[in-house]
Amino acid sequence: MTRLAQRAPVFDVDGLLADPTVRIIVCCGSGGVGKTTTAAALALRAAEQGRRTVVLTIDPARRLAQSMGLTELDNVPRAVPDVGGSGSLDAMMLDMKRTFDEVVSAHATPEKAEQIMTNPFYRALSTSFSGTQEYMAMEKLGQLRAQDQWDLIVVDTPPSRSALDFLDAPARLSSFLDGRLIRLLTAPARAGGRAGLRVITTGFGVFTNALTKVLGGDLLRDVQTFVGALDSMFGGFRERAEHTYALLQDPQTAFCVVAAPEPDALREAAFFVERLAEDAMPIAGLVLNRVHRSAVPTLNVEQSLAGAERLEAADTSPLTAAALRLHADQAATQAREEHLTRRFTAAHPQVAVAEVPAFAEDVHDLEGLRQVGDALAGTTRAVGAAV
Amino acid sequence: MRVVPSSARALPAASPAPLTTLTWVSWAASTAAARLHVVTGKGGTGKSTVAAAMALALAAGGRRTLLIEVEGRQGIAQLFDTPPLPYEERRVAVAPGGGEVFGLAIDANEAVLEYLEMYYRLGRAGKLLDRLGALEFATTIAPGLRDVLLIGKTYEAVRRLRPGGGHTYDAVVLDAPPTGRIGRFLNVNEEVTTLARAGPIHRQARSIMDMLRRRTMVHLVTILEEMPVQETVDGIAELEQLELPVGAVVVNLVEAPQVPDLGAAGTTVDLEELRAGLARVGLPAEDDVVLGLARTLEEHATRVAMQAEERARLDALHVPVVELPRLPGGIDLGALYQLAERLDAQPLPARSPAAPAATAATGGLTRGTT
Numbered sequence: 001m002t003r004l005a006q007r008a009p010v011f012d013v014d015g016l017l018a019d020p021t022v023r024i025i026v027c028c029g030s031g032g033v034g035k036t037t038t039a040a041a042l043a044l045r046a047a048e049q050g051r052r053t054v055v056l057t058i059d060p061a062r063r064l065a066q067s068m069g070l071t072e073l074d075n076v077p078r079a080v081p082d083v084g085g086s087g088s089l090d091a092m093m094l095d096m097k098r099t100f101d102e103v104v105s106a107h108a109t110p111e112k113a114e115q116i117m118t119n120p121f122y123r124a125l126s127t128s129f130s131g132t133q134e135y136m137a138m139e140k141l142g143q144l145r146a147q148d149q150w151d152l153i154v155v156d157t158p159p160s161r162s163a164l165d166f167l168d169a170p171a172r173l174s175s176f177l178d179g180r181l182i183r184l185l186t187a188p189a190r191a192g193g194r195a196g197l198r199v200i201t202t203g204f205g206v207f208t209n210a211l212t213k214v215l216g217g218d219l220l221r222d223v224q225t226f227v228g229a230l231d232s233m234f235g236g237f238r239e240r241a242e243h244t245y246a247l248l249q250d251p252q253t254a255f256c257v258v259a260a261p262e263p264d265a266l267r268e269a270a271f272f273v274e275r276l277a278e279d280a281m282p283i284a285g286l287v288l289n290r291v292h293r294s295a296v297p298t299l300n301v302e303q304s305l306a307g308a309e310r311l312e313a314a315d316t317s318p319l320t321a322a323a324l325r326l327h328a329d330q331a332a333t334q335a336r337e338e339h340l341t342r343r344f345t346a347a348h349p350q351v352a353v354a355e356v357p358a359f360a361e362d363v364h365d366l367e368g369l370r371q372v373g374d375a376l377a378g379t380t381r382a383v384g385a386a387v
Numbered sequence: 388m389r390v391v392p393s394s395a396r397a398l399p400a401a402s403p404a405p406l407t408t409l410t411w412v413s414w415a416a417s418t419a420a421a422r423l424h425v426v427t428g429k430g431g432t433g434k435s436t437v438a439a440a441m442a443l444a445l446a447a448g449g450r451r452t453l454l455i456e457v458e459g460r461q462g463i464a465q466l467f468d469t470p471p472l473p474y475e476e477r478r479v480a481v482a483p484g485g486g487e488v489f490g491l492a493i494d495a496n497e498a499v500l501e502y503l504e505m506y507y508r509l510g511r512a513g514k515l516l517d518r519l520g521a522l523e524f525a526t527t528i529a530p531g532l533r534d535v536l537l538i539g540k541t542y543e544a545v546r547r548l549r550p551g552g553g554h555t556y557d558a559v560v561l562d563a564p565p566t567g568r569i570g571r572f573l574n575v576n577e578e579v580t581t582l583a584r585a586g587p588i589h590r591q592a593r594s595i596m597d598m599l600r601r602r603t604m605v606h607l608v609t610i611l612e613e614m615p616v617q618e619t620v621d622g623i624a625e626l627e628q629l630e631l632p633v634g635a636v637v638v639n640l641v642e643a644p645q646v647p648d649l650g651a652a653g654t655t656v657d658l659e660e661l662r663a664g665l666a667r668v669g670l671p672a673e674d675d676v677v678l679g680l681a682r683t684l685e686e687h688a689t690r691v692a693m694q695a696e697e698r699a700r701l702d703a704l705h706v707p708v709v710e711l712p713r714l715p716g717g718i719d720l721g722a723l724y725q726l727a728e729r730l731d732a733q734p735l736p737a738r739s740p741a742a743p744a745a746t747a748a749t750g751g752l753t754r755g756t757t
Contacts, residue, residue, distance in 0.1 A: 030431075031430025032430030032431025033431060061613060061617060062617060121582065222582065263717075295679035295680070295683045296675070296676050299676060306668075311664060314667075316664070316667065317661075319661060319684075320661050320664025320665060320667075320680075323656075327679075327683050329715070336717065360686045360689040360690050362613040362614065
């Protein structure tokens with residue numbers, strides 16, 4: 001296949017959705033670029049083309065959630081009503097606290113689980129602290145895949161500024177669990193005359209004193225109890241995190257990087273694409289949302305503005321003058337967006353691109369999702385093509 | 388600026404004014420009431436740009452402000468067109484009238500060490516903590532502790548005094564995490580007080596919460612679209628529930644309506660008028676041009692109607708709203724100054740209960756009635 005250098009290949013969305021070897025699609029990108037809508041639209045399209053699909057959303061807009069039957073947050077996939085075609089669509093919203101609890105219950109005896117769940121440090125960690133969402137989204141993905149009830153799992157990722165957080169969370173968990181700090185914190189619990197412990201203990205006195213000074217004795221005790229209680233399930237924790245990470249590197253997974261034609265969003269998308277390549281993770285393509293296209297490609301900015309000015313000077317046809325000014329704005333926006341997109345595709349010529357036009361209204365029902373799906377699959381065109 | 392001093396109507400510090408009493412102050416004058424301006428917003432709304440413009444506006448008239456970013460994206464350097472910021476305060480811009488804006492990109496790991504050293508003088512133990520992976524601990528397993536440190540560093544900058552007396556910075560602007568996380572982020576010290584029930588951490592956390600409740604304004608940046616407005620509505624409810632003071636809603640990227648009268652939704656565009664208008668100025672008037680322009684008008688009308696609906700939802704919140712325009716050329720340093728000027732032209736309607744004592748100290752500036 002030969003292509004002009006600056007043209008991005010076309011992202012064959014329907015080809016991706018129809019590929020039976022693809023079992024997981026991860027939609028990632030920075031906040032505010034339409035990840036959730038893209039994930040829901042892809043899932044609906046796959047379902048209506050015959051695949052048994054589940055979509056895991058993180059934080060959908062209220063009306064969109066309602067239209068998908070997501071009226072309660074119960075951490076279990078539910079069938080979405082009114083889906084056409086021969087497939088099926090289930091949807092769920094992530095409940096991070098409940099997911100964390102499930103992990104604990106799965107790996108600890110009931111008494112131990114009880115001990116962990118009533119620990120104040122755990123309560124704070126599982127509900128209040130930011131960042132847990134990324135761990136839990138990854139964990140839930142692993143669970144859904146293990147259930148093996150669906151042909152295709154589409155995952156939305158948490159709305160962090162950095163798209164990389166999603167990838168880094170499980171790895172950070174693993175490295176933390178292997179970290180020396182954890183071993184030190186759990187040392188008192190394990191201390192039983194092991195060889196080499198003396199060396200650690202010397203440092204440990206200074207260490208605990210410092211921690212007590214900083215954290216207050218209660219907190220340190222809570223953390224130690226928490227870590228001690230978790231000790232038995234560390235292996236399981238790490239194994240799961242590593243397993244899910246491996247899943248992301250598997251050819252059964254495809255990443256859709258979602259962006260809007262804005263500098264920040266495209267910069268994040270570029271970081272993410274580079275990171276996926278480094279980690280040998282399979283990228284399916286870039287979804288570019290909210291692309292502005294002028295409705296009259298033959299009329300340029302200068303012509304339109306000059307025309308509007310002449311009409312205004314003559315005090316005639318304000319309707320035409322307004323239309324020309326609007327058009328000039330749109331054409332200028334389109335030119336700016338194309339410039340930004342070209343910069344991305346020049347640096348990442350191998351990444352296929354699907355463009356979704358900016359809709360005048362928000363997407364909040366299945367019909368709107370179908371339209372997004374059509375745009376994703378159908379109206380794709382080469383970026384940088386001459387207009 | 389339409390700000391005039393009122394007749395020195397000092398409020399008694401002990402009895403907060405009713406919620407409906409708004410005190411209108413200029414951005415620069417607001418520094419007496421709020422020393423910390425927290426800027427949040429959904430991704431894509433221009434939160435960092437608004438924070439930068441705010442730091443400029445607050446610096447007007449010879450003041451000195453600090454703009455802090457915490458998400459490791461070097462957004463300040465990009466906006467002010469400077470080399471990437473190290474973990475130290477650097478002057479990034481001068482404001483009209485001799486003011487100065489400093490920028491700081493907080494690095495969580497370095498903040499831990501500095502923080503431990505500053506408050507606990509740990510010396511050898513601090514280095515040991517580092518070697519043992521305490522930094523990893525703070526920023527990894529409990530990212531909330533990272534938030535504690537980021538806010539802790541901000542708190543230190545807000546309170547810092549300069550040698551000659553007075554504060555180092557007249558105001559600090561924090562480019563904070565997005566709306567979806569802002570409640571958790573700002574309230575993290577409340578969590579800390581329940582975890583550390585005594586000791587220096589506990590006292591520090593109390594003091595930080597006090598600053599956030601009494602000397603701070605949280606501004607929410609949005610654009611007139613459903614999701615960002617919904618997040619703003621939810622964010623305000625959350626902040627109020629946490630008793631954190633909401634400042635203003637900043638509606639960003641506002642487009643001037645181009646078709647004030649003709650743009651009502653549902654009206655059909657008169658194609659013949661368009662055709663005649665185009666012909667009159669010698670532009671092509673074929674069907675595809677006429678129909679394309681008609682579609683442009685109709686989509687604009689739909690957008691304007693939707694934006695009016697979203698604006699009405701914001702107005703129903705009874706939170707002060709300020710507007711910033713969409714600038715045609717995108718954002719560069721020149722655009723930041725323009726936005727700062729626009730902010731400064733819209734007096735900041737500060738709700739009195741946020742800091743009754745401090746508001747009284749400004750002389751109770753109120754907006755002149757016309």
